[in-house]
Amino acid sequence: MAELTIRESLNKALREALDNNENVFIMGEDIGMYGGPYAVTKGLLEEYGSEKIMDTPISESGFVGAAIGASMAGMKPIVEIMTINFSLLAMDQIVNHAAKIHYMSDGQLSVPIIIRTVTGAGGRMGATHSQSFEGWYASVPGLKVVSPSNAIDALGLFRSAINENNPVIFVEHSMLYGVKNEIPDQYYETPIGLPKVLEKGNDLTLIAWSGMIPLAKLVSTELNKRNINTEIIDLRSLNPIDFELIFESVKKTNKVVILDEYWETGSFGSYISSVIQEKCFDYLDGPVGVINSLNVPMPYSAELEDKVIPNIDRALSKIKELFGF
Amino acid sequence: MSNIDKETARSYLLEMSKIRHFEEACGRMYMQGKIKGFLHLYIGEEAIAVGAISQLTNQDYVITHYRDHGHALARGMDPNKIMAELYGKKGGSSRGKGGSMHLFDKKLNFMGGYAIVGGHLPIAIGLGLALKKQKKDGIVLCFFGDGAVNEGEFHESMNLAALWNLPVLFYLENNQYGMGTHVKKSSAAADILYKFADLYGMPATRIDGMDVLTVQDSAKEAINKIRTNGGPVLIEAMTYRFKGHSMADPASYREDSEVKQWEDKDPILLFKEYVKENNLLTDIDISNIENEVKVIIQNCLKFAENSPLPDMSVAMDKIYYSDN
Ligand SMILES: Cc1ncc(C[n+]2csc(CCOP(=O)(O)OP(=O)(O)O)c2C)c(N)n1
Ligand SMILES: [Mg+2]
Numbered sequence: 001m002a003e004l005t006i007r008e009s010l011n012k013a014l015r016e017a018l019d020n021n022e023n024v025f026i027m028g029e030d031i032g033m034y035g036g037p038y039a040v041t042k043g044l045l046e047e048y049g050s051e052k053i054m055d056t057p058i059s060e061s062g063f064v065g066a067a068i069g070a071s072m073a074g075m076k077p078i079v080e081i082m083t084i085n086f087s088l089l090a091m092d093q094i095v096n097h098a099a100k101i102h103y104m105s106d107g108q109l110s111v112p113i114i115i116r117t118v119t120g121a122g123g124r125m126g127a128t129h130s131q132s133f134e135g136w137y138a139s140v141p142g143l144k145v146v147s148p149s150n151a152i153d154a155l156g157l158f159r160s161a162i163n164e165n166n167p168v169i170f171v172e173h174s175m176l177y178g179v180k181n182e183i184p185d186q187y188y189e190t191p192i193g194l195p196k197v198l199e200k201g202n203d204l205t206l207i208a209w210s211g212m213i214p215l216a217k218l219v220s221t222e223l224n225k226r227n228i229n230t231e232i233i234d235l236r237s238l239n240p241i242d243f244e245l246i247f248e249s250v251k252k253t254n255k256v257v258i259l260d261e262y263w264e265t266g267s268f269g270s271y272i273s274s275v276i277q278e279k280c281f282d283y284l285d286g287p288v289g290v291i292n293s294l295n296v297p298m299p300y301s302a303e304l305e306d307k308v309i310p311n312i313d314r315a316l317s318k319i320k321e322l323f324g325f
Numbered sequence: 326m327s328n329i330d331k332e333t334a335r336s337y338l339l340e341m342s343k344i345r346h347f348e349e350a351c352g353r354m355y356m357q358g359k360i361k362g363f364l365h366l367y368i369g370e371e372a373i374a375v376g377a378i379s380q381l382t383n384q385d386y387v388i389t390h391y392r393d394h395g396h397a398l399a400r401g402m403d404p405n406k407i408m409a410e411l412y413g414k415k416g417g418s419s420r421g422k423g424g425s426m427h428l429f430d431k432k433l434n435f436m437g438g439y440a441i442v443g444g445h446l447p448i449a450i451g452l453g454l455a456l457k458k459q460k461k462d463g464i465v466l467c468f469f470g471d472g473a474v475n476e477g478e479f480h481e482s483m484n485l486a487a488l489w490n491l492p493v494l495f496y497l498e499n500n501q502y503g504m505g506t507h508v509k510k511s512s513a514a515a516d517i518l519y520k521f522a523d524l525y526g527m528p529a530t531r532i533d534g535m536d537v538l539t540v541q542d543s544a545k546e547a548i549n550k551i552r553t554n555g556g557p558v559l560i561e562a563m564t565y566r567f568k569g570h571s572m573a574d575p576a577s578y579r580e581d582s583e584v585k586q587w588e589d590k591d592p593i594l595l596f597k598e599y600v601k602e603n604n605l606l607t608d609i610d611i612s613n614i615e616n617e618v619k620v621i622i623q624n625c626l627k628f629a630e631n632s633p634l635p636d637m638s639v640a641m642d643k644i645y646y647s648d649n
Binding site for chain 2: 025051056057059061062063064065066067069070071072073074075077092093096097100102103104106107108109110112141142144164165166208286
């Protein structure tokens, strides 16, 4: 067992991919000479050379499209988009092209690319650099979306993603790269689509993913002090989602709160909530709570940002309001 | 201009007439309600698809925009499957899931028609990148319109192709309009679109797109350049669409005299004159070709008509790749 951070586990995953498949290559802005904006690709250029590790111009639509085209011709590109905020410049390629080509060609062509990108707030980076768009991509048929919260899942999900013949949006959270875990020595994969119970409990189900997992754990610790046992479910994948495990938990606890870093309006969390209300209505003791970022562009000031992002105070008072805990 | 033999003359005339009559049939079937949605006809531009694609080998890729019937047919795609696709039938090339603007035929390396203006240009870059990485000889022939030149994706793609020295032939079909907007109203460089290539250090020419032999010769030269140097080339072919932008467009933004002026340069009429003057084909040969085309068109209409409608299992299929 080696202890790795998410950053290191992804670096390991990329090396494995490069070692195991000669069609794999990586491209993105500043992934080579610079060492990667979040240092995930550190050392790869030196080891694998510039054919495999391609620095691209700041040309998101151009190089994401190039990855799509290369994948249609038999390559296995891994693309890094510096952050999910910049993925909007490649939205056309991702949504209109990557997600559609397999379908529109009736299966003649496939787009087996992985797009790695970085989501989330908390870095005091202001309104244009603190957004969480993974839910947008998750809503598009034809794309698969995963977002790990720990190093074990990061490696396992990447291994599954590399074996996919579909476009996978691999969403990493900017605040989680330093999260450390013991990585099993034996090869394993984390199946795409399968949520995981992180903590078992009977009183309340907390659903979260990615950057909201640390908050879920904090909430759980606080509630534990009051003898409330929470069950934390880490979605890990946003599309597809096997809901069975979620339904089972809801049927047991009868109470659900979802933590979602996106804004309130149109959030992915509210989609999860609607599925639960429809499928588990008779089991619910009260409304499904969704805690989101407030509906404002992210302010820069730390003082303000911490209040806009879902936080422990807002989570606890919402839970009290809903369930009286 | 290069001399061509009888067989080539026959083939060019057949291919251009096939496209012309196919498109005319599409127009009629659209009016009858058999074909729905957006339908963009290639009438007037046939010399480009036929002349340029004639210079490719099987390993080369073709990728194009939504005005794609001509390119698909010239690449050898089955007219039956195209027509059935336009009818939304199960016998269509994508079993009715693509439509007129999204034709694909992987076996022919026809990598598709794309309906987001400029959107397929980065994909063409990727096809070229794959060829280069795989050390294959092929090139990518990428068609697009004058409208696409104003998209960022055009400039991003030109830059990447030149920067990475990729085997891509950027083929600009300048029919002078993007929907109802004349190129002079959409580009600050309207008179010299091909010169954008200069900035990227890419060889480029502007040619008469109404003459199939000019198209053939310039494509041959460009493709030779690409095969020798590896890097991209741009061709701007001056042309005109004789019909509106789509069937929904009466084309009220242009003068009849302008249309007439271009109709006088009809690539099929011009080529018929050429082959007769040069004793390549006789009147009988030409009427034989026309009869052959008529049969092809009748057959594809019959095929489309008789093809069954897709059921919902088709709609729910191939959203994701699956091994089974
Ligand atoms: C990104 C995008 N914007 C707008 C449209 C709507 N649209 C479809 S075709 C077209 C004109 C394109 O003109 P051009 O590239 O010159 O091709 P042509 O139709 O003349 O062959 C427009 C504006 C679109 N499909 N995609
Ligand atoms: Mg045009």
